[in-house]
Amino acid sequence: MFDLQKKNNLKQKRIRIIIAICFPILVLLFWQYASTVGLIKASLVPAPLNIVKTFLSHLESGKLWKNLSVSFVRVACGYFIGAVAGVLVGFLMGLFKSVNAALNGIVSVLRPIPTIALVPIVILLAGIGFSSKVIIIAIGSFWPVLLNTIHGIQTVDNKLIEVAYTYRINKLKTTFKIIVPSAIPAILTGLRLGMSSAWMSVVAAEMIASSTGIGYLITLSRETANARVMYMCVLVIGVIGLFIDKGLTRLERYYLMKTRGIADVK
Amino acid sequence: MVETNNILDIRNLHKDFYIKGQRREVLAGVDLTVKQGEIVAIVGASGCGKSTLLKLITTLEDITSGEILLDGDPVNGPSPKCSMIFQEARLFPWLSVKQNIEFVIPDSVPKAEKEKMVEHYVELVGLSEFMNAVPNQLSGGMQQRVSIARALATRPQLLLLDEPFGALDAFTRMNMQQELLRIWKEDNTTMVIVTHDIDEAIFLSNRVVVMGKNPGVVRSIVPVNLPFPRDRTDSAFLEIRGNIMREFLDS
Ligand SMILES: Nc1ncnc2c1ncn2[C@@H]1O[C@H](COP(=O)(O)OP(=O)(O)O)[C@@H](O)[C@H]1O
Ligand SMILES: [Mg+2]
Numbered sequence: 001m002f003d004l005q006k007k008n009n010l011k012q013k014r015i016r017i018i019i020a021i022c023f024p025i026l027v028l029l030f031w032q033y034a035s036t037v038g039l040i041k042a043s044l045v046p047a048p049l050n051i052v053k054t055f056l057s058h059l060e061s062g063k064l065w066k067n068l069s070v071s072f073v074r075v076a077c078g079y080f081i082g083a084v085a086g087v088l089v090g091f092l093m094g095l096f097k098s099v100n101a102a103l104n105g106i107v108s109v110l111r112p113i114p115t116i117a118l119v120p121i122v123i124l125l126a127g128i129g130f131s132s133k134v135i136i137i138a139i140g141s142f143w144p145v146l147l148n149t150i151h152g153i154q155t156v157d158n159k160l161i162e163v164a165y166t167y168r169i170n171k172l173k174t175t176f177k178i179i180v181p182s183a184i185p186a187i188l189t190g191l192r193l194g195m196s197s198a199w200m201s202v203v204a205a206e207m208i209a210s211s212t213g214i215g216y217l218i219t220l221s222r223e224t225a226n227a228r229v230m231y232m233c234v235l236v237i238g239v240i241g242l243f244i245d246k247g248l249t250r251l252e253r254y255y256l257m258k259t260r261g262i263a264d265v266k
Numbered sequence: 267m268v269e270t271n272n273i274l275d276i277r278n279l280h281k282d283f284y285i286k287g288q289r290r291e292v293l294a295g296v297d298l299t300v301k302q303g304e305i306v307a308i309v310g311a312s313g314c315g316k317s318t319l320l321k322l323i324t325t326l327e328d329i330t331s332g333e334i335l336l337d338g339d340p341v342n343g344p345s346p347k348c349s350m351i352f353q354e355a356r357l358f359p360w361l362s363v364k365q366n367i368e369f370v371i372p373d374s375v376p377k378a379e380k381e382k383m384v385e386h387y388v389e390l391v392g393l394s395e396f397m398n399a400v401p402n403q404l405s406g407g408m409q410q411r412v413s414i415a416r417a418l419a420t421r422p423q424l425l426l427l428d429e430p431f432g433a434l435d436a437f438t439r440m441n442m443q444q445e446l447l448r449i450w451k452e453d454n455t456t457m458v459i460v461t462h463d464i465d466e467a468i469f470l471s472n473r474v475v476v477m478g479k480n481p482g483v484v485r486s487i488v489p490v491n492l493p494f495p496r497d498r499t500d501s502a503f504l505e506i507r508g509n510i511m512r513e514f515l516d517s
Contacts (some may be wrong), residue, residue, distance in 0.1 A: 166326065
């Protein structure tokens with residue numbers, strides 16, 4: 001009975017994998033076909049092969065890498081600031097009820113604002129230079145780091161706190177040796193989501209008077225009505241975002257596996 | 267060698283909980299004394315207040331009325347004279363076995379002595395090979411051993427155990443019961459063990475406290491005057507078992 005079920009599961013799993021691979025390929029094939037025979041307008045939706053060609057030519061000319069590297073630097077700076085601020089404020093809000101009471105209202109109002117809506121305000125306050133782009137990205141990465149840090153600290157297992165109490169562990173040690181370490185898995189999740197979010201904010205950030213960057217390439221391609229570059233950039237952003245997320249997920253699991261012998265904590 | 271003073275003295279202990287403003291009497295006048303070096307088992311139906319009793323001793327909960335004397339002094343705050351072992355091992359998953367035990371030894375103890383104590387107690391529970399393992403790499407039984415080593419490393423005079431083997435399978439449980447007796451002989455720590463397993467209670471203890479429910483009271487205390495190690499199929503063992511069973515059925 002159990003064996004039978006297992007077999008079935010394996011079979012179903014295989015079928016699902018085949019579907020997962022075949023369906024996107026079918027979509028691509030249809031897209032290619034529709035675009036070539038003129039079912040959809042190539043100037044609006046270019047064929048996949050043409051997008052690949054554009055990608056290769058941009059890669060060869062070094063144009064893609066040049067713009068990407070600029071974006072990477074901006075993301076790195078913004079992420080660093082956003083993540084550090086997120087962890088710090090998260091600790092303060094998670095650990096101190098009074099800080100939480102003071103900031104919770106402000107956070108609730110500011111958090112749902114899309115980063116792109118803040119662009120004009122940031123320009124007003126910080127001008128149109130490097131710093132305003134970094135600020136936009138920092139804000140984008142700040143929220144997931146903040147919320148996950150708070151969550152991690154607030155959901156510390158009360159059973160461990162009871163243990164600390166019965167062994168007369170002082171407050172400082174309880175905070176830094178129990179509460180903080182138990183929040184680490186959640187903080188890592190926050191840092192990963194923050195990185196994804198930083199990368200997603202790059203286009204919004206580079207809408208600010210840029211002459212370089214992957215976001216700028218998109219703006220430029222819109223102005224020159226170059227659909228191929230537009231699609232190429234969007235897909236490149238998507239793929240890089242995917243790699244960032246997968247890479248950080250692995251790193252996170254590796255770290256937890258190495259330090260706690262288990263990857264799925266919380 | 268033989269001490270006659272009471273390490274634990276509970277007098278007319280009452281505990282009420284308030285659920286949505288409504289009073290619920292959980293312990294209604296519990297009296298119990300535990301002598302140095304004894305193992306006392308507490309059995310009783312689920313919800314009769316066994317865990318609450320232990321929590322009151324460790325001050326994880328506050329007394330409503332009555333008195334708990336630990337080595338002659340009324341408890342106020344967690345005492346270094348008393349350690350508690352819970353049903354779950356409650357280890358810190360990010361610390362190794364060694365670090366988990368070190369964690370609870372006061373920082374005033376010199377480092378070298380700390381290491382010696384950790385080594386001693388890890389050896390006592392038979393886990394020397396796993397000093398540097400983290401809890402997730404250990405089985406449930408092994409984790410509970412670490413938790414016992416951790417409790418003993420603070421050198422308590424009284425060890426409270428709240429259904430410590432309740433989450434383990436039957437074979438591991440029997441194994442752990444033997445281990446606990448071996449540790450008790452070597453370390454001579456007084457123990458109060460809560461269990462819902464009557465066999466376990468008789469196998470381990472000098473006296474079995476039978477608790478009644480709604481509200482929680484001590485219904486009777488059954489002495490177990492059998493030599494260690496005990497044989498669960500022995501007629502004297504079974505007779506005591508029958509007596510305790512009858513206590514439950516009488517209610
Ligand atoms: N913190 C609490 N608040 C309200 N009621 C509680 C609390 N802790 C325990 N109780 C109640 O007290 C009774 C005894 O609980 P407990 O001591 O855990 O029982 P046992 O360990 O014997 O199974 C139960 O009815 C339980 O619902
Ligand atoms: Mg209980």
